[in-house]
Amino acid sequence: MNEDLRKNIRQIAPYTAGERPDRPGIVKLNTNENPYPPSPGVIEAFRSLAPEDFRLYPDAESTDFRRAAAKFYGLAENQVFPANGSDDALALIFLTFFNSGKPVLFPDVTYSFYPVWSRFFGVPFETAPLDADFRINPSDYSRENGGVVLANPNAPTGVALGPDEIRYILDKNPGVIVALDEAYIDFGGISAVPLLREYDNLIIVHTFSKYRSLAGMRLACALGSAELIACLGAAKNSYNSYPISRAGQCIAAAAFADDAYYRACAARIALTREKFVGDMAKLGFRTLPSAANFVFTAHEKMKAKEIFLYLKEKDIYVRHWDLPRIGNHLRITVGTEEQMEKVVTTIKEFPEVNKNHHRKIGAKTHE
């Protein structure tokens, strides 16, 4: 490639997703997938699709999807923006709503796609540091800004803000859009959806990849006032008029009808999470209070990176970032009971953890 060609190409350090090992027997706890399959109604909806019809464009407005979402959330149909995964919705939110030239605010430790979108679309940003307990400090979001983006619960910490904290941030930002990425809200947080009645500066993104076990089908929706959703719709029609396939639209609508199934799965995951946190505590891990389907945990003595590499060797994949502040933590997806027990027993066999842990609890013997 000649220099003329090269110099006009946009160069960005992109987002990096978790590894995707694809060997049988692997325990994959690094991308926060749901360990349970999609609901029976979703599987039935999928089976009922006529692939012959795939020759026809999908409904550009995703009407059935919108209608099912509106009914589920108690909103009007024009308050729902269907998207090709929450990254699609969030990218369009950055493009559409953050044009003031003032910096958008988000935490220093959060979903690592936020700074990527900012740079990619030329949106200035500032980060506000989480406190020593990895909590968001709401007052950090009261200064002048061009918009606010928060994951609630936050990633990769799993720590959730409460409704009063969300209200405080919304009240302090009447002139900019506050985007809440509630990807993990259904595993233990309190959703801000009811606040849409009160705040016209609020937009909420829900993915289908976690709670609804549909990461493979790329589905999400943004919820907000009819006016904000219309702006996102115009942005969509300036990017890709038909972002969601026929199969995706049909499945998304079906997923909303099966919420009892998903609630039961989420309850089971929350139970597994609390058991896992307790088991890990006995091994010397301090875990942040999680409202998500993952935990963020650090051993009191052992380096996270060493545990990460040890687990990987044992075919257990968790997530570790070699970054300031979070470099000594592991993010571990909550899978099935069996998977989490395997993590615990595998870590128990890690000689270094054993040694440190035994020393700490004053065990007299060493294996």
Add this chain to the structure above:
Amino acid sequence: MNEDLRKNIRQIAPYTAGERPDRPGIVKLNTNENPYPPSPGVIEAFRSLAPEDFRLYPDAESTDFRRAAAKFYGLAENQVFPANGSDDALALIFLTFFNSGKPVLFPDVTYSFYPVWSRFFGVPFETAPLDADFRINPSDYSRENGGVVLANPNAPTGVALGPDEIRYILDKNPGVIVALDEAYIDFGGISAVPLLREYDNLIIVHTFSKYRSLAGMRLACALGSAELIACLGAAKNSYNSYPISRAGQCIAAAAFADDAYYRACAARIALTREKFVGDMAKLGFRTLPSAANFVFTAHEKMKAKEIFLYLKEKDIYVRHWDLPRIGNHLRITVGTEEQMEKVVTTIKEFPEVNKNHHRKIGAKTHE
């Protein structure tokens, strides 16, 4: 919404797709869908999907899709960029490659999404007028520019450039990217894919929505040098890491294996097209030479808009733009033989066409 909120929202006039009437019995010839279903292999691949696996993310790299495409086109796997429909690929091409600040060039009459992307992403552009026969003049693309985008065959005209004209444009633009949108190439044009061996400034986009009868599944790929494709990959990972669902990836790979089926469908469509053009000529329509699965046609006397509205009344949907230069043309998708006969017989019954046509051929009687 308060004024502070409103003023920072990106406001763009979006792309407008064809109408999507959804009543039975309608003849829908306004979005260039393929009248024939996806191939047997695609339907089998779809049926073989395990929806239980949808809980897992798709392969972010769409490896199977890339591999099948690479084999089909005789390219390396890293020369293929899978996308969520060709609009997704083209939008990312605008974002990634057109950053010089110089105007991107495309024809005045072409796919109406090009100016929309330009405005949405802040890319300056200039249009070059088609000649009186609605042909692209290659020498219009030899002036200084920030990139070139051409649909070949062009839309909505259906007129194709030949390989020598494409070569000329590539030779004149060694320092910028020339993007060829070959959505309709397989219905009668000559693809520039073999030129990828010679030109590192060429990128080609192929949709699955037309030739491969998969508009409903949102699939496309961009083809180019490994270096350009890597840039698009980084852009994708700065927008949406997982743009293509598990179902989409599986189906895309299967479609490449069934090319004989698709070639037969395209041949049939070309035959139907030529018959239709002949029938329409007898009614006084002048149709541009089409290498696509649609025709662009104008009656020698009658206003296109009146014919458009008349056909719509008869439940036949074609496309009409109330715009300078093309306001007296209709774009009509080539459907099945039966559908095109219905268009012809319906137009024959249009009193005004009849009157004008009979006058022209010197018929002595008037009904």
